[in-house]
Amino acid sequence: MNCSKLPRSRSFQYHSHLSSQYVDGLRGALVVYDPADPHLSLYDVDDANTVVVLADWYHTPAIQLNDQFFSDDNGGGHEPVPDSGTINGKGRFIGGPATPWARINVQQGLRYRPRLINASAYGFFTFSIAGHSLKIIEVDGVNHDPLTVDFLDIHAGQRYSVIVEANKPVANYWIRAPMSLQHASDNDNCTFFPSRRGYWLIVIIIQ
Numbered sequence: 001m002n003c004s005k006l007p008r009s010r011s012f013q014y015h016s017h018l019s020s021q022y023v024d025g026l027r028g029a030l031v032v033y034d035p036a037d038p039h040l041s042l043y044d045v046d047d048a049n050t051v052v053v054l055a056d057w058y059h060t061p062a063i064q065l066n067d068q069f070f071s072d073d074n075g076g077g078h079e080p081v082p083d084s085g086t087i088n089g090k091g092r093f094i095g096g097p098a099t100p101w102a103r104i105n106v107q108q109g110l111r112y113r114p115r116l117i118n119a120s121a122y123g124f125f126t127f128s129i130a131g132h133s134l135k136i137i138e139v140d141g142v143n144h145d146p147l148t149v150d151f152l153d154i155h156a157g158q159r160y161s162v163i164v165e166a167n168k169p170v171a172n173y174w175i176r177a178p179m180s181l182q183h184a185s186d187n188d189n190c191t192f193f194p195s196r197r198g199y200w201l202i203v204i205i206i207q
């Protein structure tokens with residue numbers, strides 16, 4: 001790929017496009033690092049450890065979901081409802097195994113640049129970190145004046161870079177990314193949709 005054509009220091013997702021194939025997992029993060037990033041002085045760590053891919057996950061193959069979605073029996077086009085939300089490929093579902101949560105270790109005193117990417121088919125996530133604010137510096141591949149928030153909504157296909165300062169006492173902190181669905185109120189399929197899935201554990205360690 002000729003990377004000189006890509007914008008610099010930006011976060012993207014890639015996914016396959018044979019019909020809805022990417023819903024079955026052929027999707028991931030694509031990050032372009034810029035040695036001249038105007039926000040470089042604001043953070044210390046920006047590497048593979050801080051790429052955070054959020055995604056919904058269905059237990060039914062996408063090709064079957066397509067058939068259900070476009071079926072005449074689907075009451076006006078109710079979207080298929082995901083069985084789980086995942087953070088970096090890990091998630092839990094009602095009645096499923098206690099899959100270990102995704103986690104990231106950080107060092108107290110450093111500033112990190114998580115790159116949040118929503119690779120979902122449908123779900124969006126409300127992302128936050130207990131006790132920590134998020135300083136947004138990039139949105140959908142465009143650098144942004146720093147804006148500090150407590151949480152943000154990230155919809156399918158969207159990307160945010162935020163700065164998180166590991167400036168709290170050494171401890172474990174929950175990262176929360178409960179998944180929501182647009183049009184949930186008029187989607188009969190959502191009757192079975194339990195709320196608040198997709199937690200992630202962040203561990204701050206001193207080295």
Ligand SMILES: [Cu+2]
Nearest residue numbers: 015016017022
């Ligand atoms: Cu696409």
